[in-house]
Amino acid sequence: MPKNRVPILVKHMTIAILKKGGIEGGTQKEKFISAWNIARFRLTQYGMLANGSDKGPASNITLTGKGAKREVEHQREVGRSNKEQMFDSLFSVLEDKDIKGRD
Numbered sequence: 001m002p003k004n005r006v007p008i009l010v011k012h013m014t015i016a017i018l019k020k021g022g023i024e025g026g027t028q029k030e031k032f033i034s035a036w037n038i039a040r041f042r043l044t045q046y047g048m049l050a051n052g053s054d055k056g057p058a059s060n061i062t063l064t065g066k067g068a069k070r071e072v073e074h075q076r077e078v079g080r081s082n083k084e085q086m087f088d089s090l091f092s093v094l095e096d097k098d099i100k101g102r103d
Helices: 008-020 028-045 065-075 080-094
Strands: none
Touching: 008 028, 008 065, 008 080, 028 080
C-alpha cells in the first residue's frame, strides 16, 4: 500500500507512539516497525479499525464508522503535515516486507 493511502489516523498514532511510546533499544527502523504494529493493534482494539486491520499488509487497513469520524478530526488538525511527512519518510525508507506486511 502506498504511504499516501495509509489513513492519517494511523500515521498520527504511529508517530505519537514512536515519539512518546517508550520504545527502547534497536534501530530507528525497528522502533518504527514496533510503533506501526502497536498503532494498528490499538486502533483495532479501540474499534477505529476493522478486525484484521492489525495484521498483514497495510492494504488490510479499513476504518470503521468510529475511525472515519476520528480520521476527519485528524485531517483538520493544525500541524498535521509535519507528522505525515515524518511518517512518509520513515515508511518509504523501510522497503522490506516487515513494514509492508507483517503476518
